[in-house]
Amino acid sequence: MAKIKLFYLHNCPFCKRAFSYIDEARKAHPELAAVEIETIEESEHPDIADRYDYYYVPTFYVGDKKVHEGGIFPEEVERILRRALAEDK
Numbered sequence: 001m002a003k004i005k006l007f008y009l010h011n012c013p014f015c016k017r018a019f020s021y022i023d024e025a026r027k028a029h030p031e032l033a034a035v036e037i038e039t040i041e042e043s044e045h046p047d048i049a050d051r052y053d054y055y056y057v058p059t060f061y062v063g064d065k066k067v068h069e070g071g072i073f074p075e076e077v078e079r080i081l082r083r084a085l086a087e088d089k
Contacts, residue, residue, distance in 0.1 A: 002087035004037045004080065005061040007049055014071045018058040021077040032081040062087060 008015035026033045042049035042057065052061065056070035062084045068076060 001035060002063040002084045004035060004084050005052075006037050006039045007042050007052065007054060007059040007061075008039060008057050009042060012057050015058045018072050018077060021072065021074045022081070024074060025078045025081055029078065029081075032078070032085065035081050035084045 054069050060068040060080050
């Protein structure tokens with residue numbers, strides 16, 4: 001299983017939705033709870049955020065590959081979690 005990195009900002013409405021969608025996906029599909037998500041608030045950790053290539057939040061990386069950037073829907077969050085679950089890393 002690959003680890004997810006999630007870049008976000010505290011005041012971003014899309015990021016708040018992404019966190020809500022993660023919770024919903026994990027409640028609906030308990031197997032997704034095993035996926036580890038490292039959350040990085042970009043304004044608190046610019047040293048980390050600057051090492052990654054993205055412009056919009058939320059941005060999801062599965063392993064070292066960017067898989068989503070910007071506004072997000074529930075089905076996209078589930079797809080990202082399932083991808084991380086299926087990948088070897």
